[in-house]
Amino acid sequence: MQADDLATLVADLRAEGSDLAEVEVKRAQRGFPDSLAPTLSAFGNTPGGGTVIFGLDENAGFQAVGVYDASECKRALGAAVRNSVEPPLTFSASTVQFESKELVVAEVDELPGSSKPCRVTKTKKSYLRSYDGDYPLSDVEEQAFLANRETPRFDIQPVNGTSEGDLDPDLVTVYLRNCRQGSSSLDKMSDAEILHKTGVTTGSDRTLTLGGILSLGTYPQQYFPNLVIQASVAPGPDDPPGTRAVDARKFDGPIPVMLDEALRWVSRNTRTRVQFGADGQGRDETEYPAEAVRELLSNALVHRDLGPYSLGEAITLRLETSQLVLSNPGGLWGLTVAKLGHTNVTSARNGYLVRICQNVRVANTGNRVVEARLPVVFRQCLRRSGRPEWFRRASMIKPSDFRF
Template identity: 45%
Template sequence: MAPDLRDLVEKLRSSGGDYTNVEVKSAAGGLPSSLTSTLSALANHPGGGIIILGLDERNDFRPVALTDPQILKQSLAKKARTFKPPVQLAIEDTMVDGEPVVVAIVHECAPSAKPCRVNATGAAYLRGYDGDFQMSALEEQAFLASRQPPHFDRLPVAGATRDDLDNDLVDDFARTVRLRDRRGLGRFDGDELLRRAGVITPEGIPTVAGLLTLGTYPQQWFPRLVIQAAAEPNPADTTGTRARNQVTITGPIPRMLDAALEWAEQTFDTAIVTRPDGTVVDMPSYPLVAFRELIANALLHRDLDCWSRGMAVEVRLRKDRLVVTNPGGLYGITVDRLGREAVTSARNMWLVTISQYLRSPESGGRVIEALATGIPTITQALIDSGLPPAQYADAGIRFTAVLKSGSPSLRSGVRRGTEQQTRSTPSELSRPTDQWRPTATQEKILHILSAGPHGVLDLQPLLALSASGIRKALAELRDAGMVEQIGGRGQRTVYRLAG
């Protein structure tokens, strides 16, 4: 079995279900008819996906006996030709736990040809966490619109005038421009600066980007370009309440960002945590800095085409996770590259350009930095809070970020757990502690593991290291008695703090 497939099967067994870009079928009775929608959905999915035939999801993804793998491959290749455009596949045989399985790499359809449709019905499908879904006419329109570079943030807003801009925000924007770019955009004054920045057109009409960033009330023209936030009722609530702290946040982006943080402060649960220096602080269930980055990204990178203007940025606080969703998929980057490369590609380049000179009306901090530091900031904040890594899903026309909650006892004990392990180490080591100490990477691994067991693939996006480098660091920690290895041949391997 190829190393990448071995790791993938380990992840499937750990999660207990398929991933957005992975579909597993037992295929014990032949090629499943449900693969018709799956092939279309994966061809429309950013980066394509993988189909594995020969594993039983209901039996911990163990192999099942395939009657004739060769016929399965032929049938799959034949089905791939029943789409417009035809689905491009790379099919191969491999082994899992000593048994044959069939793996098909489904290549993403060219953006200029999306959506990929079923010839017989004309239907096109999208991939979701819970399966494949037939596209609505609005979703198909989104794929058709994406065939050309977006420019919707530069369009003038009919009926808006220069008076519809917030003078306080405009003045602060101009001051920041002159401070940070005095030899470029800062050389201009007044409306000329606004024109050259893309806030207004040469005729003095505010652009979409200008209104969203500096407008007095952009929702006068775009009623649904808002944030809709709500939390699930408390478990003890027996009144039939459907949601709590439900709000619709409006205004220009800097003010919406401040209001979203205020909502989070009022809504997130908090725990009392003792820091290593002895100070006692309230720690929210999700780090506010991570939440802020997610909201800023959602507001700035959401789609602004006509098809999406009826959709809001949505925030849902559930009992075990925080979900932030915005219309429009990633632009110029894929999920697997998020946080690993300093890519600053922007769907709304004028909106982002203006926003990098904006400051929060309340805190005075920058709205964004435009340096591709948002995802690394989220990653580090979650590590520091003892929470699992963020999950990101790009459905092509919709982007979702999920933060999972951690056990309160684990989170409050992140520091204590590491310190306790350090104190117990000398009696377990066969060499003096002054000859070996954890590296900075290993210290980070210990902090992550204090939130619960992790596998190598779980650690990779958090550490930005190769799998072999992480295994080496874990082996040293294991030899030092600081972590324990769980699992082995034929099973998912994870590591946890020793003791």
């Protein structure tokens, strides 16, 4: 970490008055701290990992006091990431001069999903980061991590009591046509065979799968009432005292319907401004890049956790004063934050659902639900702000946030 980056980070800590979810501060003036293991566990379980700064005194307003010995501090940290937690973690550390003191800044890497949860060796407890603290995993959170060690198959679980009569005929017609156009093998099959082979139905009894009813069903919420998008606008300064939300909406129906309605809701609740280009011509520009918002919404819908421990959670969409926040239950799967959005790096939590949605079309636009164009989000935000700060770290179990 460079000195300028550290100065910005310390300014944030001082403004907040406490540690941050992604940053832990240790005084380390007289020796290596003996209470670091829960924080290391939490950072190993957190998308993007976290940063530990040695040599700041939180109790003195994050004053720089310096570390006892920079080289020895790094050596002790190297031992801690290998011996105090399991599996071992990786990190990078640098010595930075800050306000005439020598600090050690260590960036602890996230564990791959196949290795989580990271546990404290002595107690066998696993932790998550929340605000400025480390909190033990609940039993449900523990099970969610363990389930993510293998490729999830919740999207092809049968939904008892369903049949092809629960499918939307218009969506199915378009879906079958696109399947045949995109595959010479599927083109030779009957409608029923295509629905079975692509994971919409389970077989001879034609019971629908969870992925099938969620993407093509007339009303999936008959069976899964919380597989929706909950949207709201944060109150503004002119709203009456006590207002908690404005234009609160719940979007339900199959995935293409939820996507279309949520996009129109974002457009309705955000501003459009006139932006002049180099040619001197004025053009309407939305407050948030429409293409990027669409990509984030579709990703939240098809990559949300469909495990039994997450079916009670909805996707949340909130418009705040200066940012759009989109959260989907389950967070990232099979990817670290460092790889997120890079070309040719993909990972599908719900493989069958993603494949189905690649052949489903949004009714009003004819666009595919899944475009697999997450790098577009980076490019759009980079063009708007100069740096892609749309993603903020959050818990792998609690909703992971996409922010503009």
